[in-house]
Amino acid sequence: MKKLVITAAVAALMAGSAFAQNTNKEAGTAAGIVGGATAGAVVGGPIGAGVGAVVGGALGGALTPPPPEVVTYVEQQPAPQSVVVQEQIVVGQPIPSAVVLTPVPQNPRYAYAVVNDHRVIVEPQSRTVVQVIN
Known part of the structure; x- marks a missing residue:
């Protein structure tokens, strides 16, 4: 049973990393698989790694990058004071939670802030970072 779970986790990692070269969503899936497998292995050993890979892949793939017009808007705005965290x-x-978010008027699904001198685009409901602009 352990070999099957480990084999499935390795196959998922390899497939995820191959697909991750195509789009940001797929990159999120691959990152989620790797992060989930690592966290799962720490908590539950080989079986935890398999479960973590599946859960992490699903959550990582759910993250949608902002549309280009949101990125352009955030890049063109005068930078608010940078928050250091x-x-x-x-x-x-x-x-x-100490970081104050500024909504994107044309697309309320996104907000932004300047953190550690980087513009950060965030999903305001969950405060999840969706893109860091260097």
Whole structure:
């Protein structure tokens, strides 16, 4: 049973990384698989790795990058004061609650902030980072 779960997790990782070269959504799936497998292995060993890979892949693939017009809008706005946080800002993770978000008027599904001198596009309901603009 353990071999089957480990084999499935490895196959999922390989398939996810091959597809990840095509689009951002697929990259999110691959990152979710890897992150989920790692976290699952720490908590539940080989079986946890398999379960974590599946769950992480599903969650990572659900993250949708913002449309180009949202990115352009955020890039063209005067930069608000940059907030400095100790946490690393990572796509797919929530932004700290201390960071004030500015809504994107043309698309209320997105908001932005400047954190650690980087513009960050966020899904405001969950505060999940969807893109970091360098």
